[in-house]
Amino acid sequence: MLKFQIKNKEENARRGTLSTAHGDVQTPAFMPVGTAGTVKAMLPQSVKATGAEILLGNTYHLMLRPTAERVASFGGLHKFMNWDGPILTDSGGFQVMSLSSLRSITEEGVTFQSHINGAKHVLTPERSMEIQHLLDSNITMAFDECVKFPAPYETVKKSMERSMRWAKRSKDAFIDKEGYGLFGIMQGGMHQDLRMQSIKALTDIGFDGYAIGGLAVGEGQEIMFSVLDYAAPALPEDKPRYLMGVGRPSDIIGSVKRGVDMFDCVMPSRSGRTGQAFTSHGVLNIHNACHRDSHLPLDSACDCPCCTQYTRGYMHHLFKAGEILGCMLLTWHNIRFYQQLMQQIRTAIEENRFEQLHNDFMSTYKNDKKM
């Protein structure tokens, strides 16, 4: 059971608080991704210092290494990785499809080979619930299947229907307790009728929150928004809504406008390691020679250690020299940028001026669509 309170709304945008056994999460919220028990190149204290209140952990990675049983023997993922705030784990379903090899999918579940050592594993709704329980995840995700985009209508329909049966098995296997919850995942591709059938199936089962799956799979922002236009408001009003794997700053602000409360994406952390910086003026590639002699901070509007203590010239040098400190500082900055954006969004909704923030952002923020 998870408590979710909506403080106020502005049109479809919602300002809320999700309460877990490990603390509250102010929504709309962005969750940095801590794939294998660490947000790459960041100390947990630094992640907290960015303003992040909740992390995402990947069931697929953790079940393979160090294994869920081992994490449990260390007292769960919070203790293992030294993060005392809330944690959401995905179900493993999406990454089994994108990372492992030799998959066979039956009604029972998915059999696959580890991308690490080739070992054979089976993931079912029941096993996914067990793993996420062993990890001590505050928010467990139902086990689902996500088809490739584009796919024929019948394929999407069959897959969605199987995901709904798996959602029911997930609910049945989930061990409920105070401050812990289970989210169902809507599927149905880009088809309104399938999305609506999926919502009906999920709400009949009943979950602590509802995720929107099968988006940000290559369909583009316009199509994604068009699905959210009908799918997000159709979800239960009193439960948190989570758009999985999204996204760029403009994706997030546009999705909040359509009623989404939670997001996760590797983009700020991955970009931090490849030299792409999110700034208040748009996206900047620190490898570019134009930064070599620049005494400017990455983003003069940012209060992170990277922007207050280092120049673009120094950051350019670190990336050219392949120095780990470059990844450390730029990851910190990017996650801080995302958290600052979420704070601006939350404050704007509270003050009933989110529409203005949205419009200003969409008209001034440059080139994040290139990423």
Next chain:
Amino acid sequence: MLKFQIKNKEENARRGTLSTAHGDVQTPAFMPVGTAGTVKAMLPQSVKATGAEILLGNTYHLMLRPTAERVASFGGLHKFMNWDGPILTDSGGFQVMSLSSLRSITEEGVTFQSHINGAKHVLTPERSMEIQHLLDSNITMAFDECVKFPAPYETVKKSMERSMRWAKRSKDAFIDKEGYGLFGIMQGGMHQDLRMQSIKALTDIGFDGYAIGGLAVGEGQEIMFSVLDYAAPALPEDKPRYLMGVGRPSDIIGSVKRGVDMFDCVMPSRSGRTGQAFTSHGVLNIHNACHRDSHLPLDSACDCPCCTQYTRGYMHHLFKAGEILGCMLLTWHNIRFYQQLMQQIRTAIEENRFEQLHNDFMSTYKNDKKM
């Protein structure tokens, strides 16, 4: 001009303070290596938190990238890399020989090709002084030549004599100012007569400090100590003595016993990235499967974030998964271990019980010679 005050001595071991324009350094001191303008995988604040008071920067790396002129345009190396404490830079001589290709050495200097892009560069005593001045180095090292070990007596003699002529040219080119100084470098291989001739040549020129070069080049600890036995005490009593590129904990404690005040080595930082941990019980390889399920800290005697907040099991996981956080935490620990060792050494000399510390350490510290 640099001020060096010896607080007290116990036999040949010395407890001193070296004062620079960027602050004091308590000796015996260990300098973490910040090769290319960063101690790899560490924020400067974290380096300071380990107790380190002075860093070493590499002239060879910095002259190639980002270039000394560019560092100067950013206000010098302290400002460029956000380290406000003292910095010592090497002369570039040693690394030109070990890292670059197509070298030709004449009386004038060394012509070489960059290991980064193959560009041709010339390094002379005068150019080395200019580069270190541009970097704003508090302690500039004289430009010298270091022959491979072993080498014939005549080769070592000729090289030492050239290094002494280069030392004079370095002194003549050095721009002296308050809180900045120049160290001469003793050469002469494993030959007592050459070492003594080198000391005579250097002291005739006169330096702010004296480095012992040409050791830790593969001769082994026993031979190194036998050279230090006569060479260290023969250096001027009132100036700091710096043993370059050393070393393992047992090398350091044995060299302090023989009168050395300063050390630098990549060992703690490089080992931090490869999974070797220095602990109060000896060296530990975190990759070993025996650590997989260990709830113990790396070193229960250590107060660093790695040891107080994480288990060996978690550290093992990070290294197996190739996570940057593993390098960050283990580098921090190793540098803290070295700084704790230096603090113990300094306190022991002050309390006239260094001999006891030395003997206890040499009889109990395990396997650092394997590294």
